[in-house]
Amino acid sequence: MTALRVVAAIVVALILQSVVARLVGNGQVPVDLVLVSVVSTALLYGRVAGLLGGSLAGLAQDALSGGVLGIGGLANSVVGFFTGMIGTQFIVTQAVPRFLLYTGATAVHAGIYIGLSVLLGLRRFDRAFVEVTIQALANGVVGVLVFEIIDALPGTRQRWRARRERRRKIRFH
Amino acid sequence: MVLSDTRHRTRHLFVAVMVGHILLISTQVNSRSGVPLLQAVLVTGLAETQRAAWAVVGGVRSVWDNYVALRQVHADNQRLQRELDAVRVQLQRERAAAGTSDQFRQLLDLRARLSWKTTGAEVIAGSVTPQFQSIMIDKGADDGVRRDMAVIAPAGVVGRVVVASRRASSVQLIVDRAASASALVERLRVQGIVLGHGDGTLRLEYLPVIANVQAGDLVVTAGLDGVYPKGLVLGHVDRIERGSGSSRVVIIKPAIAFGNLESVLIVLNAASGPPQAEDQVPK
Numbered sequence: 008m009t010a011l012r013v014v015a016a017i018v019v020a021l022i023l024q025s026v027v028a029r030l031v032g033n034g035q036v037p038v039d040l041v042l043v044s045v046v047s048t049a050l051l052y053g054r055v056a057g058l059l060g061g062s063l064a065g066l067a068q069d070a071l072s073g074g075v076l077g078i079g080g081l082a083n084s085v086v087g088f089f090t091g092m093i094g095t096q097f098i099v100t101q102a103v104p105r106f107l108l109y110t111g112a113t114a115v116h117a118g119i120y121i122g123l124s125v126l127l128g129l130r131r132f133d134r135a136f137v138e139v140t141i142q143a144l145a146n147g148v149v150g151v152l153v154f155e156i157i158d159a160l161p162g163t164r165q166r167w168r169a170r171r172e173r174r175r176k177i178r179f180h
Numbered sequence: 181m182v183l184s185d186t187r188h189r190t191r192h193l194f195v196a197v198m199v200g201h202i203l204l205i206s207t208q209v210n211s212r213s214g215v216p217l218l219q220a221v222l223v224t225g226l227a228e229t230q231r232a233a234w235a236v237v238g239g240v241r242s243v244w245d246n247y248v249a250l251r252q253v254h255a256d257n258q259r260l261q262r263e264l265d266a267v268r269v270q271l272q273r274e275r276a277a278a279g280t281s282d283q284f285r286q287l288l289d290l291r292a293r294l295s296w297k298t299t300g301a302e303v304i305a306g307s308v309t310p311q312f313q314s315i316m317i318d319k320g321a322d323d324g325v326r327r328d329m330a331v332i333a334p335a336g337v338v339g340r341v342v343v344a345s346r347r348a349s350s351v352q353l354i355v356d357r358a359a360s361a362s363a364l365v366e367r368l369r370v371q372g373i374v375l376g377h378g379d380g381t382l383r384l385e386y387l388p389v390i391a392n393v394q395a396g397d398l399v400v401t402a403g404l405d406g407v408y409p410k411g412l413v414l415g416h417v418d419r420i421e422r423g424s425g426s427s428r429v430v431i432i433k434p435a436i437a438f439g440n441l442e443s444v445l446i447v448l449n450a451a452s453g454p455p456q457a458e459d460q461v462p463k
Contacts, residue, residue, distance in 0.1 A: 021226060021308050022233045028306025029234065031439065035380055039310050055190055062197050070222035072312035073342030073350045077204035079309065084197050120311060130357045133377065142310060
C-alpha cells in the first residue's frame with residue numbers, strides 16, 4: 008500500500024510539473040514538484056521509500072527529458088534516502104524545520120545533479136547559484152504547503168502520533 | 181538486533197541503488213547510439229498519461245475561455261472585424277506579389293531545392309524537470325519521427341527531437357542548456373555557434389573577432405550541424421556584453437515565444453533550402 012502511495016504521488020507530481028511547465032512556458036518553472044514529492048514521501052514513509060521513490064522519480068524525469076538516464080535518479084535517491092533518515096531521527100513537524108529540509112534537499116540535489124553533469128561534460132551551468140537558490144526557496148514554500156494540506160486531512164495527526172510511538176518502541180526495543 | 185539488521189539491509193539497498201544508477205550512467209556515456217528500452221517504455225507510458233492530463237486541463241481551460249472569460253466580446257468582435265478587413269486587403273496584395281515571385285522561382289529553377297518534408301504535431305506537455313527545457317509532442321516513431329529531427333514553428337527554430345517513442349516525442353528546446361546549432365548572422369554572412377543558456381535566451385559564440393555584430397541583427401541556422409536545415413530563424417541579437425578579456429558575449433532573443441507554442445512542424449527529411457508549400461498542418 009505504501010509503495011502504491013509513493014508511486015501515485017510521484018506520477019501526480021510528474022504530471023503536475025509538466026502541466027505547470029506547459030502553462031508557464033519556456034520550461035522555466037522555478038519549482039521542482041517531483042523533488043518535493045520525493046522529499047515528502049521520504050518524510051512520510053521513511054528512508055527506503057525515499058530511496059526507491061527518488062530513484063523512480065529521477066529515472067522518469069531523465070527519460071522524459073531525454074537526458075542521461077541515472078543522473079536525476081541518483082540525485083533524487085540520495086536526497087530521498089537522507090531526508091527519510093532525518094525524518095526518522097528528528098521530529099520534523101513545524102513549518103520552519105520542514106522549510107529548511109526542503110531547501111537543503113534542493114541544494115543537495117542541485118549539487119549532485121550539476122556536479123555530475125559538469126563532470127561528464129553534458130551541460131553548462133552558468134549562473135546556477137541564483138537559479139538553485141530560487142528553486143530551493145520555491146520548493147521550500149511548496150513543500151510546507153503540501154504538508155499543511157496533509158496535516159489538514161482527517162486522521163493525519165493520529166497517524167503521525169501512532170507512527171512516532173511505533174518508532175520510539177523500535178528504538179528502545 | 182532487529183533494528184541492526186534493518187539498518188544493514190537499508191544500507192545495502194542504498195549501495196545497490198547507487199551502484200545501479202552509476203552503472204546506468206556509465207553505459208550511456210560510453211555509447212549513446214539508440215534509445216534505451218527503459219527510456220522508450222517510460223516515455224510511452226508517461227506520455228499517454230500526460231496526454232490525458234493535458235486533455236483534462238485543456239477542457240477546463242476551454243470552459244473557462246469560452247464561458248467564464250467572455251468579457252467585452254462585442255467590442256473585441258468589432259475590433260477584430262476591422263483588423264480582418266485590413267488583413268484581407270493585405271492578402272490581396274500578397275497574392276499578387278506571390279504570383280510574381282512564383283514566376284521568378286520557376287525561372288530560377290529553385291523548385292528542385294524545395295525538398296523538406298514536414299509533419300505537424302501538437303504540444304501535449306512541458307518539461308518534467310526544471311533542469312531541462314523540453315516539450316512533449318503527440319507524434320512519434322509511428323509517424324516517421326526520429327531522434328535529431330529539427331522541430332520548427334512559423335516564427336523559427338523550436339528545437340530537436342531527443343526521444344521518439346511510438347506515439348510521442350520529447351523535444352529539446354533550442355534555449356535548453358545542452359542545445360546548440362550552427363548559425364549565421366544574416367547581414368554579415370559570418371558563422372558562429374548558437375548555444376542555449378537555460379534562461380530563455382541564446383548565446384552566439386565562436387564568431388570571428390572582426391565581425392561587427394549589432395543589436396537587431398537576424399541570426400539564422402547555417403545548416404552545418406546535421407540537424408537544422410539552413411536558413412531557419414533562430415532570433416535577433418538582443419545585446420552584446422563584454423566577456424572575459426577581449427571576448428564578447430552576443431545575447432540573442434529567440435524568435436519563438438515558447439510559452440504560446442501549441443503546434444509545431446517536424447522536419448522529416450532535412451536538406452538545404454526553404455520548405456515545401458504543401459506541408460501537413462496539425463489537426
